[in-house]
Amino acid sequence: GDSVTQMEGPVTLSEEAFLTINCTYTATGYPSLFWYVQYPGEGLQLLLKATKADDKGSNKGFEATYRKETTSFHLEKGSVQVSDSAVYFCALRESADKLIFGTGTRLQVFP
Amino acid sequence: KAGVTQTPRYLIKTRGQQVTLSCSPISGHRSVSWYQQTPGQGLQFLFEYFSETQRNKGNFPGRFSGRQFSNSRSEMNVSTLELGDSALYLCASSYSGQLNEKLFFGSGTQLSVL
Numbered sequence: 001g002d003s004v005t006q007m008e009g010p011v012t013l014s015e016e017a018f019l020t021i022n023c024t025y026t027a028t029g030y031p032s033l034f035w036y037v038q039y040p041g042e043g044l045q046l047l048l049k050a051t052k053a054d055d056k057g058s059n060k061g062f063e064a065t066y067r068k069e070t071t072s073f074h075l076e077k078g079s080v081q082v083s084d085s086a087v088y089f090c091a092l093r094e095s096a097d098k099l100i101f102g103t104g105t106r107l108q109v110f111p
Numbered sequence: 112k113a114g115v116t117q118t119p120r121y122l123i124k125t126r127g128q129q130v131t132l133s134c135s136p137i138s139g140h141r142s143v144s145w146y147q148q149t150p151g152q153g154l155q156f157l158f159e160y161f162s163e164t165q166r167n168k169g170n171f172p173g174r175f176s177g178r179q180f181s182n183s184r185s186e187m188n189v190s191t192l193e194l195g196d197s198a199l200y201l202c203a204s205s206y207s208g209q210l211n212e213k214l215f216f217g218s219g220t221q222l223s224v225l
Binding site: 032036041042043044045046051089091093094095098099100101102103104 | 144
């Protein structure tokens with residue numbers, strides 16, 4: 001079945017460092033891909049998405065490109081801030097309202 | 112516009128009891144889905160409702176059930192609680208559940224089973 005694999009955390013960075021969180025997927029069709037973020041004590045918020053190959057999703061300085069050839073959707077940010085500390089989830093969606101999530105990667109950014 | 116509202120925020124139950132969680136979607140949204148979040152299994156899809164009908168179901172035992180009312184509010188029920196049911200239960204809503212519609216998540220109900 002469909003699945004999402006993302007790198008284990010925690011990822012610990014200093015402020016202004018470059019961030020990469022790897023995400024790869026397995027799907028039978030052509031899913032849409034998402035990154036969600038979860039701040040402490042809160043639900044999930046959509047960070048960015050891409051709906052077809054070579055699409056680049058971007059938001060708040062974060063970017064991810066839908067790579068069909070490598071089945072990947074890695075999250076990147078050029079300069080992280082303390083306020084980016086959260087858990088990041090990669091997800092895919094092939095059918096209505098059924099999201100398949102990765103296990104999440106905790107990001108900790110220190111000043 | 113109010114967001115997705117889940118009640119209660121926290122619940123403590125004992126093994127063997129049953130529990131009902133509530134989710135009020137964003138006004139106008141007719142699709143509601145439920146997810147279970149645990150440290151070990153991550154986020155897993157439970158089920159999705161649209162216009163009072165269950166359209167999609169994840170791989171959970173029959174102890175997990177849900178329903179949706181005519182005002183789109185949804186409830187999920189877990190009977191005969193087990194320790195492993197301790198989790199954060201998240202509800203998400205969208206207008207009609209189409210593939211590229213944005214999902215809006217609530218803050219969740221944290222269930223602890225003792």
